Amino acid sequence: MKSISEVAKEFGVTTRTIRYYEEIGLLKPTRNEGNHRFYGPADLVKLKLIQRGKQFGFQLDEIKEMVLLFDQDRTGTQQLKRTIEYGKQRIHEIENKIIELEEMKEEMEKLLIIFSEKLK
Secondary structure: OEEHHHHHHHHOOOHHHHHHHHHOOOOOOEEOOOOOEEEOHHHHHHHHHHHHHHHOOOOHHHHHHHHHHHHHOOOOHHHHHHHHHHHHHHHHHHHHHHHHHHHHHHHHHHHHHHHHHHHO
């Protein structure tokens, strides 16, 4: 079991962030007599999944759904299906963003050529 400060330090987030995850139902720490939060291995796994989801650009509500699906279906099947669905959507978004960035790059390259010609 780890305190909120230990968990925050381990994951490089603020204690406020961890409290927020608790508020929205992602984490369920145990509390001692002094009402201090303590996080077990399951919470640490969830935090790792949250960080990974954020790293890949998923929205927090999507991450929450994927993480909490395991609590509903311990086989992990529903969680994997939803993760695949969201993953495919995210890949599509990334592909569209790449196209937009390539178009922007081409436009800037054309403008630089025009500007360079004007300087000559």
